[in-house]
Amino acid sequence: MLELSQVTKLYNEGQPGELAAVREVSLSIATGQVTVLEGPSGSGKTTLLTIVGCLTRPTQGRVALHGQPLSGLPEQHLARVRRQTFGFAFQRFNLIAGLSVLHNVMLPAYPLAQPHPQLLARARDVLAELKIAHREATRVELLSGGEMQRTAIARALINDPAILIADEPTANLDAALTLQFLDIMATLKARGKTIVMSSHDPRITRAALVDRVVTLADGRIVAEAAGA
Template identity: 60%
Template sequence: MISLSSVTKLYNEGRPNGVRAVDNVSLDIGADAVTVLKGPSGSGKTTLLSLIGCMARPSAGRVMIDGRMVSGLPESFLTEERRSTFGFVFQRFNLIRGLTVLENVMLPAAPLGPDPQALAEAARDRIAALGLADKADTPVEHLSGGETQRAAIARALINDAPVLIADEPTANLDTDLTHRFLDIVADLRAEGRTVIMTSHDPRIWQSDLVNAVIEMQDGRVTGAFA
């Protein structure tokens, strides 16, 4: 369970170009559910996702994960929280060019010093489960849009994180690939994982898979639908 209480995020605070990206947001996100943050560009969805995923710290308010307050934690603890709790799929997937799919997928676990063979095996299993077995040794810049997305999902899941965070995961995908993504989300939910994503794609937030939709406008939550 993730809980936000009166969370505000200011960028460039006190300067003329200061922005209130998230403004006094309070919400609860249930475990083992699929939650979608929707709203127009600039509404604060991505910033809220960063705050939930411990990638940014709130300027005010509290973020709690499973009853633990994480918003005031120092950087090293936040990293640990990110590593153990969240897997991220970024809007542009943010795979590292020049590395193969396998190397990208192994990357989150690399600094933990695991047995390289066991890690490679686990990564290949993840890649195969997402239908990319034949692309494991291909540099990521040679993948199609859908393949890149699946590689990014495999990377997000390599540390067996219970929560998947995805920022506009279908923004650049066609209808067929969007449905395939939703199939993956269904599998993740079936595995008992929590999925939180942003989207202004109606194919996503109108899907039966989605348990909750949170609507945002100008950094504020303007509606929440179960």
């Protein structure tokens, strides 16, 4: 459903510090599958995830969703596709301190401008599903690590995206929280979500729910394997 063809991403293009973070990567991501990008730090995982999620445009190559090319779309149109298609859970959660759990979760929905009562109901449904509803009024900096993680996942799901993107989701998480994360992902997979994660954590790369592990080195795909 999501197809990358010969994608290259240069940082500092044409400048002395030019660097190819992703090099000629072709990858197709099937609907409903769990794909993990693994590789050492600096191998291009985060950059590739931002291209998959249309947060970054590739310097060269094409990205297509359901056969529709996205690379050439004007920014406004691309932003709409991005909001409606992808949910993002970043490394270290990127929650906004000073705002409540509820407000953090609703943030990605504001640009879609749905009626407020509907959005509030939706946010509360997602919080309940992630077992964090009792914390809706708490400022996020006061949460435990597990609660932050569930809040970040709730925020990624607020627009009911078909594709969930998670960048090193278990970095700095203990064993129990990693299992909790995997349980949540398994539930989402069972519901038909497509999941793309980066990780060099064997607890993730060898997890039963993973369909495919793609190994990056120096911006290129160097191996691909079926999941455990």
